[in-house]
Amino acid sequence: xxxxxxITRAILEGSLVTVKLFFMTLVFSIPLGLLVAxxxxxxxxxxxYITDVYIWLARGTPLLLQIFFVYYGLPSFxxxxxxxxxxxxxxxxxYTAYFAxxxxxxxxxxxxxxxxxxxxxxxxYWQTMLRIILPQMTKRVLxxxxxxxxxxxxxxxxxxxxxLVDLLRAxxxxxxxxxNILPFxxxxxxxxxxxxxxxxxxxxxxxxxxxxx
Amino acid sequence: MNMIRALNxxxxxxxxxxLKGISLEVEKGEVVAIIGPSGSGKSTFLRCIDRLEIIxxxxxxxxxxxxxxxxxxxxxxxxxxxxxxxxxxxxxxVFQSFNLxxxxxxxxxxxxAPIIVNGEKKEEAIRKAEMLLRKVGLIDKKDxxxxxxxxxxxxxxxxxxxxxMNPDIMLFDEPTSALDPELTGEVLKVMRDLAQEHMxxxxxxxxxxxxxxxxxxxxxxxxxxxxxxxxxxEIFQNPRHERTKAFLSQVLQL
Numbered sequence: 001x002x003x004x005x006x007i008t009r010a011i012l013e014g015s016l017v018t019v020k021l022f023f024m025t026l027v028f029s030i031p032l033g034l035l036v037a038x039x040x041x042x043x044x045x046x047x048x049y050i051t052d053v054y055i056w057l058a059r060g061t062p063l064l065l066q067i068f069f070v071y072y073g074l075p076s077f078x079x080x081x082x083x084x085x086x087x088x089x090x091x092x093x094x095y096t097a098y099f100a101x102x103x104x105x106x107x108x109x110x111x112x113x114x115x116x117x118x119x120x121x122x123x124x125y126w127q128t129m130l131r132i133i134l135p136q137m138t139k140r141v142l143x144x145x146x147x148x149x150x151x152x153x154x155x156x157x158x159x160x161x162x163x164l165v166d167l168l169r170a171x172x173x174x175x176x177x178x179x180n181i182l183p184f185x186x187x188x189x190x191x192x193x194x195x196x197x198x199x200x201x202x203x204x205x206x207x208x209x210x211x212x213x
Numbered sequence: 214m215n216m217i218r219a220l221n222x223x224x225x226x227x228x229x230x231x232l233k234g235i236s237l238e239v240e241k242g243e244v245v246a247i248i249g250p251s252g253s254g255k256s257t258f259l260r261c262i263d264r265l266e267i268i269x270x271x272x273x274x275x276x277x278x279x280x281x282x283x284x285x286x287x288x289x290x291x292x293x294x295x296x297x298x299x300x301x302x303x304x305x306x307v308f309q310s311f312n313l314x315x316x317x318x319x320x321x322x323x324x325x326a327p328i329i330v331n332g333e334k335k336e337e338a339i340r341k342a343e344m345l346l347r348k349v350g351l352i353d354k355k356d357x358x359x360x361x362x363x364x365x366x367x368x369x370x371x372x373x374x375x376x377x378m379n380p381d382i383m384l385f386d387e388p389t390s391a392l393d394p395e396l397t398g399e400v401l402k403v404m405r406d407l408a409q410e411h412m413x414x415x416x417x418x419x420x421x422x423x424x425x426x427x428x429x430x431x432x433x434x435x436x437x438x439x440x441x442x443x444x445x446x447e448i449f450q451n452p453r454h455e456r457t458k459a460f461l462s463q464v465l466q467l
Contacts (some may be wrong), residue, residue, distance in 0.1 A: 023409045117312030120263055121326035121378060131329065151278050211358070 007174045007183050014170025015190055017084070018156045021166070022194075025091040025152060030145075032092065033099025038129070040104045051100070058097030061169050064158050066090045071162045087159040095152060102144045105136035139209040146202035167191070214277055216241050216382050216413045217262060221283070224271035231257045233437040239382075242411035244338070246424035246445075250460055255417045256309075258434070259386050260397035262415070263306050264297060270372050274379065275300045305375030309387040311367045313359040313374070319346070320355040323374045331378065338377070345373040349403050365396030369403050376407075383407065385416040394397055401427075421464055433457045 016138075036055075039047050058066070070093075071086040081089060110133050118128040146209070157168040171187035217239040224232035231254045239245050247255045260266045262273060264280065272283045280300045291297060314322050323342035327333040333341075336433045346352040349369040359367055368388055375383060385404065389397040401423050408414060408427050418424060423444045424431050432442040433452075441454050449465075452458045 059267075111312075113308060113310050113312040114314065116265055116308065117314065119265070120301070120304075120306035121374070122298065122330040123326060127329055131325065132314055136314075139316070 004182075006185050007171075007178075008186055010174060011167060011170045011183060011186055011190060014165050015042050015167040017159070018153075019169040019194075021084075021087060021091060021156045021159065022152060024088050025095050026149065028092045029095035029099055032096040034103050034134075036096060036100035037103035037107060040060055040100065041107050055097045055100060056145075058094050059101070063090070063094045063155060064161055066094055067158060067162060083164050085160075087162065087164060091155070093151075095148070098148055099145070102141050102148065103137065106141035109134060109140055110136050139206075141210065142202060142206050146198070149202070150198055153191060153198065214241065215239065215274070216243075216276055216386065218274040219258075219262060219271065221271040221275075222258065222261055222268050222273070224254070224261060224266060225269050231437055232261070232268075235273075235434075235437070235439055237432065237439070239413060239415055240382075241428065243415055244408045244412075244414045244428045245430045245432060246422070246428035247415070247417045247432045247434055248419070248424055248460075249440075253434045254437040255434045256386050257387070259384055259415060259417050261280050263304050263384055264291075264301060265306075267291070270424050275303055302378065303380055304382045304384055305378060305380035307368070307371050307375055307383065307385045307388050309390050311359070311371045311391075312362075312365055313371055318356050318358055319351065319362070319370050322359070322370060323377045326374070327377050342373070342377055345424065346370075348406070349373050363396060364392040365399045368392065368400045372400075372403055372407075381414045382415070385414065385418070387417050387419065389420055391416070419464070421461075423448070433460065435460065 038053050040051050067087060067090040070081065070090040077111065114132055115128060118132045135161065156166055159166050160169045167190055168187055170184040174183035215238045220236050222235040235258055242421060249255050257266055261268050266449050268281060268289050270287055270289055272289065273281045278300050280291055280297055281291050283289055290415050317325060320339065320342055323345065324338040327338040328335060342357065343352060346355055349372060351369055354362060354366060389400050392400065397420065401420060405427050428445055430442060431445045431448040433440050433448060441448065441452065441457050448457065449461065452461055
């Protein structure tokens, strides 16, 4: 029993890293993703091209490789980051690209008539975006965003690779030390609990937004 | 003074010439119905007047103010964006597909633009919206979402929404074409009431009954041109042109 409490505590400590990484990634990559999406639906040719390249790179290479690049590669360009900031930076870079594409698709799925309806009432482009298009987009993108957020919970385990002690790493340490796979089971329960909570939250959000349809 | 003065409007989509030199003037309080077969360019013409489409040639004046002028080479030049914005505010537009905002209630749809575009106080906007909803007979639906309404109710909300901006001119783009036949009456009644209050109206429609009874003038368009126009009784009883006759005999037979 004491053993169970001890390893649970160790895993709990590791999960602090996981949770911190998770929230910081979301807090930055959702607004940034929205910004990139708005740029991509605008008619600015040059910035649009730049975001094209960025999204291609961010989605076209493994997240693990991006973490390695930020942690081991950037120092050769004079940018040295600690493990945790390096991990967060890589995650934000990667997730922003996915959110941007989800939001872009969401914005473009809104009927042209909504823009015209706002236009003939004298609303400006930004008024239309903020008050008419984005609220409707939010409802439509909830399912893919929820997918992405749940994937993020599990992707955090990748930071193992640069030596950060996250939830999974803490469990792994205990497994190797004690020749007992119970810690893996506990880790699984932790992940499942987190994704369960998130699934519930998104379910509630979808219900709330479903009211008007 | 002419409320709408459109001269020699040309509009092309890629290689297809949709409007081939259309001219139309609408006076204050006049109700003008534009009829004609599908693809005749009548909706495009209406959309050009509210700058939902950019014209290639011609000029448009609204209440004496130039939205587009024509230079000596025949090219159209639009006024400054701020001027266009002011001029467009004089017009309200009603679409075939309603284009209500699905995430806003009926009341929310109506007060949105008065508040954020005109800077009206919320209480004032609500008071006016409720008055308009009474006028179109939908005050009991004010807290509903558009998805909970029938097509005819949606279109009446769309009319109220346009009226909330206090336009001098109302443009209707086939307002009953997306409705079940039994629902067209309630929308046409609202439009008829508006006409009786001497609202200036330009209506693209397939409702021959409405054109005949409510319009002061009927314009028949075909193939990007105005073929003939006149008082409803002239157009419906004594059409002069073959194409008008052919069109009318087709639609009135149905």
